[in-house]
């Protein structure tokens with residue numbers, strides 16, 4: 413997921429659309445971001461540090477970020493040097509497995525390195541109350557729940573509200589930095605932490621659930637004789653089109669469905685077959701069960 417976030421942000425910095433906001437500055441992540449003295453916009457990182465624990469992962473990351481070219485060169489990959497990376501950073505995005513957080517944040521000197529900095533955790537199930545108990549009270553802790561489409565800048569990220577500080581200007585700046593980072597790789601919205609397990613299931617895990625539906629639609633096409641590649645293209649573009657109608661036009665899903673459904677036609681025949689298979693409750697229950705599971709991740713009894 414860390415790769416998806418950096419890849420998306422780097423792609424956004426390379427995009428012509430964003431030429432007006434490409435800052436002349438240096439920064440670090442996953443990291444972090446630090447503007448140089450003459451930076452015109454202190455709100456978007458352009459230099460990143462990615463940290464991993466294994467050489468094998470570092471090789472993979474260097475290959476991936478090398479392929480990004482141009483600004484990809486501004487991603488530095490470090491192995492086993494979390495403390496050094498955090499010391500050199502203003503913003504840290506924690507992207508390890510939920511059960512690893514306490515150990516990583518508990519490393520000698522880490523609390524001091526995080527003093528006064530913004531710590532964004534994307535970990536499923538690990539609460540703000542747990543995170544704040546592992547750092548100094550001066551570290552500004554937020555949770556973010558992104559998803560893998562961030563990699564192609566079509567992500568959905570939910571962010572928890574920033575802690576209240578006496579300096580409201582600082583909070584506003586942090587808020588704008590967070591929004592710029594995650595809006596550069598898709599949609600971003602703030603939501604109360606109490607909704608995070610549901611968001612983890614719905615949008616965090618969602619790409620996997622959506623791909624089951626996508627694959628099943630394509631399988632149906634293949635069953636009826638369509639070549640596999642074309643069946644997948646038709647299914648993916650159809651799902652994208654329907655989703656964009658809901659997002660861009662603001663159409664209710666039922667309205668989109670009704671507009672496709674000719675009386676006595678083939679759509680209603682297919683819809684009834686889906687309802688016979690309890691497709692709605694199956695999908696909704698999957699979100700319910702994933703939410704319940706998410707709430708246990710990073711808790712003492714779970715790995």
Ligand SMILES: NC(=O)C1=CN([C@@H]2O[C@H](COP(=O)(O)OP(=O)(O)OC[C@H]3O[C@@H](n4cnc5c(N)ncnc54)[C@H](OP(=O)(O)O)[C@@H]3O)[C@@H](O)[C@H]2O)C=CC1
Nearest residue numbers: 413463464465466469507508509510534535536558560616
């Ligand atoms: N995958 C997804 O779609 C989403 C995941 N998340 C959350 O993101 C987090 C990561 O998930 P995911 O990306 O799937 O998991 P991965 O296992 O793919 O990534 C975990 C990363 O953490 C690194 N890491 C592990 N230990 C250390 C350490 N001690 N120091 C530095 N780096 C370390 C790993 O590198 P190495 O292998 O070298 O140790 C690896 O690059 C989880 O907490 C998950 O809940 C949130 C939203 C969506």
Ligand SMILES: O=C(O)[C@@H]1CCC=N1
Nearest residue numbers: 536612613616617709
């Ligand atoms: O499966 C998981 O636990 C993570 C969290 C959301 C998506 N992947």
